[in-house]
Amino acid sequence: MPTHQSLSGATDDELLQRMVQTHPERFGPPFWEFFASEVAPGLPPEPVVIDLGCGPGLLLRDFGARLARATLHGYDVTPAMIGYGRQLAFAGKPPVFAIHDVTRDPLPHAAGSVDLVSMSSVLHVVDQPLPVLAEIRRVLAPAGLFLLNDWIRQPLSAYLAWRREVLKESAADGDRRGFSLFPVHNKYTGEDWHWLLAEAGFTVELGRRPAEAAVDLGVGV
Numbered sequence: 001m002p003t004h005q006s007l008s009g010a011t012d013d014e015l016l017q018r019m020v021q022t023h024p025e026r027f028g029p030p031f032w033e034f035f036a037s038e039v040a041p042g043l044p045p046e047p048v049v050i051d052l053g054c055g056p057g058l059l060l061r062d063f064g065a066r067l068a069r070a071t072l073h074g075y076d077v078t079p080a081m082i083g084y085g086r087q088l089a090f091a092g093k094p095p096v097f098a099i100h101d102v103t104r105d106p107l108p109h110a111a112g113s114v115d116l117v118s119m120s121s122v123l124h125v126v127d128q129p130l131p132v133l134a135e136i137r138r139v140l141a142p143a144g145l146f147l148l149n150d151w152i153r154q155p156l157s158a159y160l161a162w163r164r165e166v167l168k169e170s171a172a173d174g175d176r177r178g179f180s181l182f183p184v185h186n187k188y189t190g191e192d193w194h195w196l197l198a199e200a201g202f203t204v205e206l207g208r209r210p211a212e213a214a215v216d217l218g219v220g221v
């Protein structure tokens with residue numbers, strides 16, 4: 001099973017630092033405008049929220065700041081990520097963090113008990129996404145929401161230019177990392193994602209991307 005670390009040649013700590021450093025850019029105003037208009041209004045007053053592949057836990061921290069009465073859960077297969085999340089400060093009740101492999105174990109939640117499942121920059125590395133999506137669907141309440149935030153296929157020239165211009169990678173680093181990661185980050189088109197979600201039984205309501213978020217989905221790996 002490939003991991004983000006093995007695909008990018010990064011250590012756990014390097015991936016962690018990259019996720020922390022790129023967090024403000026990946027989850028900037030366009031993401032939160034989208035969240036406020038399309039996601040938050042669909043949640044109950046005391047939502048149960050899960051972030052799968054939560055990385056350093058910063059998105060859960062930001063959810064907690066906006067959803068004061070939420071119960072938050074963060075799952076990640078990399079212990080360093082869970083360790084980082086556990087020492088963050090949270091506005092409300094801190095999340096329950098646990099080491100968990102979404103490709104191997106069922107989620108420790110009853111069927112129909114979760115209001116929002118978020119998954120950001122994770123599903124593209126999973127070899128078999130349909131069983132993972134089926135498990136997400138199992139735990140979601142009937143009106144529950146799945147917020148998927150992931151890479152969408154783009155031309156090689158645009159991808160390499162983005163690495164140079166936005167990530168500020170040197171030509172050598174850009175070529176080394178860019179060519180090895182291009183197949184990983186450019187796996188699914190928007191139509192492929194919609195098809196996968198529909199195939200797993202989801203109704204795609206939130207199919208549009210946040211305004212001006214052209215390539216900010218999934219910085220790093």
Ligand SMILES: C[S@@+](CC[C@H](N)C(=O)[O-])C[C@H]1O[C@@H](n2cnc3c(N)ncnc32)[C@H](O)[C@@H]1O
Binds near residue numbers: 077120
């Ligand atoms: C690119 S990082 C994204 C982290 C976080 N979602 C974010 O956007 O900042 C991918 C994360 O997915 C986690 N991950 C990869 N495969 C996983 C799996 N099978 N089960 C749980 N977590 C996984 C990695 O450990 C890593 O923290």
